[in-house]
Amino acid sequence: MKKSVKKEKGIICCGVLAEELELICQEEGITAEKYYIDPALHVDFDKLRARLIDVLDEVSHKHEELIIIFGNCYPEIDQTITKYNGDRIKAQDCMWALLGDKKTDLDSQGDIFYLTSGYLKHWRDIFASQNGLGWDPIDARQNFGFYDKIILLDTGVREIPEEEILEFFEYTRIPIEPIEIDLTYFKKLVLDKLNHSVICSRV
Numbered sequence: 001m002k003k004s005v006k007k008e009k010g011i012i013c014c015g016v017l018a019e020e021l022e023l024i025c026q027e028e029g030i031t032a033e034k035y036y037i038d039p040a041l042h043v044d045f046d047k048l049r050a051r052l053i054d055v056l057d058e059v060s061h062k063h064e065e066l067i068i069i070f071g072n073c074y075p076e077i078d079q080t081i082t083k084y085n086g087d088r089i090k091a092q093d094c095m096w097a098l099l100g101d102k103k104t105d106l107d108s109q110g111d112i113f114y115l116t117s118g119y120l121k122h123w124r125d126i127f128a129s130q131n132g133l134g135w136d137p138i139d140a141r142q143n144f145g146f147y148d149k150i151i152l153l154d155t156g157v158r159e160i161p162e163e164e165i166l167e168f169f170e171y172t173r174i175p176i177e178p179i180e181i182d183l184t185y186f187k188k189l190v191l192d193k194l195n196h197s198v199i200c201s202r203v
Contacts, residue, residue: 013069015039019157040125045074100185110148
């Protein structure tokens with residue numbers, strides 16, 4: 001009797017990095033199925049843990065292995081993942097996944113808050129919504145007040161409208177400095193985990 005064969009590796013990714021992951025998959029011909037988790041959940045460890053477990057329960061039986069595109073977003077995240085034969089990229093957080101050691105250099109410039117294109121797109125869900133932190137503008141300005149500046153990591157995945165940047169500035173009142181970066185480091189993290197699947201998909 002022929003054994004049923006699981007699909008190639010699947011990917012579970014934080015929605016903050018969805019645009020960057022989609023671009024890499026397009027460029028590299030990666031056909032792995034992808035599952036995205038609402039980026040607003042990372043402000044609540046319990047909700048994030050519960051949602052990640054729900055997704056792992058739902059899809060782990062479909063794949064030979066699951067690659068997890070998350071940082072160290074709650075204390076027991078790796079224990080959660082290994083129970084489902086998952087493998088997380090080596091990154092402290094989403095910003096480290098994009099920058100690697102360059103983040104250390106940027107951190108030396110002062111107290112920095114980092115944004116990605118996806119983070120900027122979802123900031124209302126993360127900060128202002130009652131499903132997120134529920135901060136009004138006064139709350140936001142108090143909580144962001146100790147940052148020297150906000151760095152927006154422009155990875156080139158889309159053209160970021162000036163009004164999006166202005167709206168977040170109005171909400172936080174912290175200067176926003178866009179910097180252009182490439183996806184070299186993030187791509188390496190992803191391909192290191194997906195290497196065997198990528199090779200197979202190209203044969």
